[in-house]
Amino acid sequence: MDSLLLNFFNLGILQQAWPYLLKGLGMTLLLCVVVIPLGIAGGLVVALASRAPRRWMRWAVIAYVDFFRAFPPLVLLMFLAFGLPFLGLDLPAFVAVALAFLLNTSSYYGEIFRAGIESIARGQYEAARSLGLSAPQYMRAVILPQAVRNVLPDLIGNTLEVIKLTSIASVVALPELLYAARQAQAVTYNATPVVAAGIIYLICLWPLVRLLSRYEHKQLHAHN
Amino acid sequence: MSKFAETFFNWPIMVQYLPKIVEGFFVTIQLALAVVVTGIACGLVLAVVRSFRVRAVNFFIVVFVDAFRALPPLVVIILFYFALPTIGIRMTGFVSTWLALSLVLAAYAEEIFWAGLLAVPKGQWEAARSIGLDTLQTLRYVALPQAVRITIPPLTNRTIAITKNTALGAVVAVGEILYQAQGAYSFSYNPSPLTLGAIAYLILFLPVVWFGRWVETRFAWKR
Numbered sequence: 001m002d003s004l005l006l007n008f009f010n011l012g013i014l015q016q017a018w019p020y021l022l023k024g025l026g027m028t029l030l031l032c033v034v035v036i037p038l039g040i041a042g043g044l045v046v047a048l049a050s051r052a053p054r055r056w057m058r059w060a061v062i063a064y065v066d067f068f069r070a071f072p073p074l075v076l077l078m079f080l081a082f083g084l085p086f087l088g089l090d091l092p093a094f095v096a097v098a099l100a101f102l103l104n105t106s107s108y109y110g111e112i113f114r115a116g117i118e119s120i121a122r123g124q125y126e127a128a129r130s131l132g133l134s135a136p137q138y139m140r141a142v143i144l145p146q147a148v149r150n151v152l153p154d155l156i157g158n159t160l161e162v163i164k165l166t167s168i169a170s171v172v173a174l175p176e177l178l179y180a181a182r183q184a185q186a187v188t189y190n191a192t193p194v195v196a197a198g199i200i201y202l203i204c205l206w207p208l209v210r211l212l213s214r215y216e217h218k219q220l221h222a223h224n
Numbered sequence: 225m226s227k228f229a230e231t232f233f234n235w236p237i238m239v240q241y242l243p244k245i246v247e248g249f250f251v252t253i254q255l256a257l258a259v260v261v262t263g264i265a266c267g268l269v270l271a272v273v274r275s276f277r278v279r280a281v282n283f284f285i286v287v288f289v290d291a292f293r294a295l296p297p298l299v300v301i302i303l304f305y306f307a308l309p310t311i312g313i314r315m316t317g318f319v320s321t322w323l324a325l326s327l328v329l330a331a332y333a334e335e336i337f338w339a340g341l342l343a344v345p346k347g348q349w350e351a352a353r354s355i356g357l358d359t360l361q362t363l364r365y366v367a368l369p370q371a372v373r374i375t376i377p378p379l380t381n382r383t384i385a386i387t388k389n390t391a392l393g394a395v396v397a398v399g400e401i402l403y404q405a406q407g408a409y410s411f412s413y414n415p416s417p418l419t420l421g422a423i424a425y426l427i428l429f430l431p432v433v434w435f436g437r438w439v440e441t442r443f444a445w446k447r
Contacts, residue, residue, distance in 0.1 A: 003310075003311050003312070004311050007307075007310040007311050008307065008310075008311065066430065066433050066434070066437075067426070067430075069433050070425065070426055070429035070430045070432070070433045071388075071422065071425060071426070071429070072388040072389065072390075072391035072402070072425060072429075073388075074391045074392060074394070074402065075391050075401075075402055075421065075422060075425055078402065078406065078418065079415070079418050079419075079422055082406075082409060082415055082418060083231075083232065083415040083418055083419075086231045086232075086414075086415055087227075087228065087231065160293075161385070164294075164295070164296035164297070165296070166296075167296035167298045167299055168298055168392070170298070171395060178296070178298065178299055178302070182302070182306075185306065185307075190310070191303075191306065191307035191308075191310045191311075194299075194302060194303060194306065194307050195303065195307060197299065198295060198299050198300075198303055201294060201295055201296060201299060202291060202294050202295060205294035205295075206290060206294050208294075209290050209293045209294045210290070212293075213290075213335070216335075216339060217339070217342070
């Protein structure tokens with residue numbers, strides 16, 4: 001028990017590591033603020049392109065989505081971070097991470113938006129057309145708002161996954177929360193910083209998990 | 225263009241490190257299978273236990289599920305591999321990755337199975353009771369077969385997403401594809417082994433992603 005307190009919940013060590021952990025948390029938040037809107041925007045583009053009139057364009061979108069869904073995000077990240085410098089593209093770690101996330105998450109968000117758009121009944125399109133709305137107008141004002149509402153739980157769920165995924169940036173030495181905790185652990189030779197990072201993730205993400213659970217159950221009851 | 229080929233598709237280097245990548249390929253498959261079997265089995269057991277509705281037990285199940293849905297898998301793996309040894313619990317990278325991903329999958333699978341069980345109409349339970357089935361029999365012959373059917377699409381997608389996380393094992397020195405590719409890359413100072421690793425992942429996971437697509441249309445929810 002003493003050993004557990006000493007190695008996992010050591011307040012002295014926590015005090016030392018705290019400023020680093022806070023800085024790491026700041027970087028994690030910055031990463032989320034950049035990566036989530038980018039992924040959502042990319043996903044919308046993917047979803048709209050998957051409804052393109054030309055068949056080859058639709059196939060290209062499917063190939064893109066499947067390709068990046070089959071790729072573990074960490075593999076993609078390492079490939080970009082270690083491979084691109086050989087082509088003379090020496091990207092800063094942050095840019096490499098943002099690029100990897102854009103490619104990976106836009107295919108997931110894209111699939112969700114596509115399912116949402118497909119859930120809208122034909123009559124809605126016909127009604128919008130008969131009011132004289134153009135394609136961009138009815139997409140923006142009629143279809144997308146309803147589509148987003150239909151897949152809101154999936155969107156929140158995917159966003160939760162993206163936030164958790166930012167922890168892999170530690171592998172390419174981007175100083176986010178997990179990286180800061182690992183560094184602090186190496187310096188203090190004590191596991192408290194990593195345990196603390198875990199607790200910080202829990203505290204930040206638990207409300208999102210609860211919200212998601214509530215949505216899922218509500219959807220289920222509506223279904224019954 | 226030739227520079228590009230020499231950098232990412234360097235034939236001699238690829239041939240040299242192919243055996244390593246193949247070795248990693250089989251480790252990835254082993255790890256993935258172990259995670260899928262353990263995670264889904266544990267998730268199913270937890271959902272069944274939850275359906276007995278014992279308040280104290282369910283509280284712990286919900287806490288477990290919430291915790292492992294909120295924690296990034298990489299954090300769990302690192303806690304198991306780097307933190308637990310400081311209190312005398314040691315495990316290999318393979319075991320910590322297997323355990324961490326199994327717990328994460330169990331948490332998601334429990335939630336999905338539980339939602340499936342809730343979706344079985346009350347009348348089904350009452351009908352089963354009225355023909356003399358006890359609770360376990362009702363679960364086995366009436367509730368679970370219906371619940372499992374509607375859980376298949378979300379469960380497949382979640383399982384695919386979590387098995388791809390086997391690549392995280394590279395961080396704790398599990399000799400799977402990414403780890404081998406990364407090692408070969410640092411030895412040869414050429415990213416061709418990474419290309420080879422990427423191809424290995426595509427060979428492994430593209431069919432899985434296609435399978436997931438097929439399952440989604442085959443078992444689609446009837447709205």
